[in-house]
Amino acid sequence: MSTFDEIKEILRESLFPSDGQCVLCKRLLIFERSPFCFYCMGKVHWIGESVCEKCGKEEIYGHTRLCLDCNYNIHNYHQGIALFTYTREGKKIIQDIKFQGNKKLGRDLGDKLGQKIKTKNWDEIHMILPVPLHPNRERERGFNQSWEIARGITKSISSPLVNNLLIRVRDTPHQTDLTKRERERNIKNAFSVKDQQLVVGKTILLVDDVYTTGSTINECGKVLMDGGAEKVYFAVLAIGQR
Amino acid sequence: MRRPLFNILAIYILGIILAKIHNYILIIILSIILLGLILLYRNKKLIFLLFFFSLLTGYFTGIIHINRESNLSFLENQKVLIQGQVIQPPLIKEDKIEVYIRTDKIVKDGKDYLIEEKVLGNIYFYDESKSNISISEGNIIRFQGRIKLPKEKRNPGGFDYSTYLKTKNVYSTLSIGEESVEVLGKKSLGMVRDNAFNIKANIIKVIEENLSKDHGDLLKGIIFGEKDLDNSIRDNFVDSGIAHILAVSGLHVGFLVSFVYFITKILRISNPFKLIIITMVLAFYIVVTGGVASVIRASIMTWIYLFSRVISKKYDGISALSLAGLIILIPNPLLIFTASFQLSFLAAFSIILFYSPILEYLLKIRFMPPVIGQLLAVTLAAQLGTLPISIFHFHQLSIISPITNLLIIPSLGILLITSIGGICFYLLTPFIGKYLFFLAGFIFQWVLKIAEFFSSLSYSTLSLPPFTIIGLIIYIFVLFIIANYIPIGIKKVKRISFIVLSILVIIHFTILLIPRPLKITYLDVNQGDSAIIETPNKITILIDGGGYPEYQGKRKISKDVLLPALYSKRINSLDLVIISHPHDDHMKGIEELIGEIPIEAIGVFDIDYKYMNDFIEEIRRRGIKVIKLTEGNIIKVDKNISMEVLSPKSNAIIVDEQKDINNLSIVIRLDYNNSSFLFTGDIQEETENTLIDMEKNIKADVLKVPHHGSDTSSSEVFLAGVRPRISIISVGESNNFNHPNPDVVKLLEDISIRIYRTDKDGAVEVITNGDWIRVRHYIN
Ligand SMILES: [Zn+2]
């Protein structure tokens, strides 16, 4: 981003602050330090301590330390972390970022996510890779939400944020209305690593907005691991319930 | 930081206030703190740097504007011949025409001064009720006038006329006799203004042709804010709490924009054109209303709103208001001290803050129609936010205004739409225009009826003393709790809020209950006497009330000085009022107070005098106690405070109306522990000698010098008897009596430590606990 764009962004943000109203109930925000009003802050289902050790979902199956999904399926990543559950409120937040163009919300929540990652005893992260959009989609939306979230994360995790290394080669249709199987088929071979050299032996943090069935993260993890990455973590804002 | 613009505005305003109260120490401290923050928080240094600049900009622009002076001040109080151009449409008032003039040439004693300056000319009517001259904007006029420098705040609660005019870039005024005004010709004021005023003149012509005088004046008042209304109608609007529709405000801009928007929608005008049309209409409106802050504010906010739609961003009222504030205040920082700016911005601010929360409450009421809920919410929000300010400026609160506004605001909308529609159509097809005006007539009648009906209700307004600072904090705190901005639904917040609120309330009442020192304020009532006494336990006494001479016409000293001073001291009733003697410059103000503020008792001399007897009868009828004061009376006022009447004896006979009545002034010595005050009215040498002959105890620390410092009083023997440490001369600036006499002043200078004169020092406040005495005066 050029300095000129940055100044434009600062000016726009000071006249039209994107966190002037509560994301969820539109109440005017005055004393709140978050993008939610005090009441809606409690309505968002923030993920607590007892989570699946693999994917970070707030769900534990039986006497294991994993969720149902992680008990029966193998994932192409080491561990993941999420900020809140993808409930009705969670969905609204993600929509505000993606479709209302609320980049600042993405960054602010990314910042929170970064602070949470810091409390984990993860290996040193060598690079942060946002899950890419297909160039057509990014042009249409004007920005990539994962990139904004990743920018927020870099406030506390000072690893390089790398763009255009993990790329989307296939413009896949929206995932929303598909089943788990269909999603996996849909996303297959959608990603590729541009420069294999750069990922060899590296510990990588993947960043995305939502983790529902995990097909996107898994597919990205697969390409990266195939490319020789040492370890892949992921961080998302919202994670599905089941 | 959520709203940097708001913070910048707040800090900028703080800078201006510190400039106004000359507090450079606080500026230095705050600058150091901000510089420290810049060094400490490296990642936020940009915003702290901006704060630092805002503070200094506020302070220095404030200083620059406060210190600006007229280039004509060397001609103060001189009569000169002036030639200049009328730059705004003249405003016709009750007894004068107010006109802003740009001077070209000033002639004094045959010498020409080429000074260009904007001045305010007051052209006084020759005949009391009507003027014989017709001038309009653009006219080049020549006239004789006396140059005056506007007065700053001279009394507690007083109006700072000088600062007010500075916000209009005016630094001197002219008193002009109507007969000397000559119109020499007409010159352009620039294309934009020529056209705007031309359109305005045409609109006014259409209004005058189609509406009756009352209705037409009302419409002119509503559209252009010209207060050229019949007095009784205006009083009705004030009393029923809807006077704000007569002052152009954001509400008017709102109606105007909605109307234009509606028309452009009907005509299917494309978006960019819509923007251009609205911009032009707003620009026109700003020019014809004389660029008042409220219209500019609302226009800027409208533009920001439309702009937010163009770039599809969320509109944020507070940030938009803050930007408007900065745009308006940077060239004109002193505006923050004017009532109209404060009301306009606070109304807008509290509508942004409280409209939705109030609406939420109102819609919980069963059977509440949403439209009525919305209207009530707007009015209530505006009123709650402006309440402290409007009490501070106007000392009263309209209780019925939510109801009257509920009835008036929709009518106002319809009225404006039919009238503006009428004006537009009249220019195209007069027939439809006439018909619309005919319809508007009914709405005018309805509006006037509402105003008349509601103003006739008694108890429609409450007189209230201004908020104390802690009272104000409590008020705002409670508002924020009610509006749910402080979330007391959360247990911890609830507990903390409760504790904080209780502590504030306790502090508030303890402060009110703590006895304070005795305070005596010698007001500047021009040529005349008036002093307010406030005792430690809140007993309030007024000695004399000043009074304007006959030729000042309808002006009232009570409205100008007494009531504002009393209200600003949070006094809303008087325990005792003493009239030293029945002369206009002491008594008229008190006569004006009757019925305006509750008075427990009035003390007068015990002498048979027709004028006084009539007055006594009148006040007795109103249920005010009358106390006849004679020599030897002692009044216990408060703990350790008493007043002794030293003169006159009862039943003296008046031969010479002027001199004898002066000499029969009530003379009072007030004692509080070791300090004493002497009030002497207008006694002259004769009574002074009697007091000495009778060996009365006239020794006092503070002397109100007899008879405005005239040479008929303050004899050497008398002053030697009083031996005042502080002498106060209550006297009018450049009065016709040559008071005070220089010899008397000289004598006083020899005897007392300090002399204060209300003509030079403004009101003088003397504070004592019975031992030490402190003096504060209002000018320099
Ligand atoms: Zn909310």
Ligand SMILES: [Zn+2]
């Ligand atoms: Zn899991």
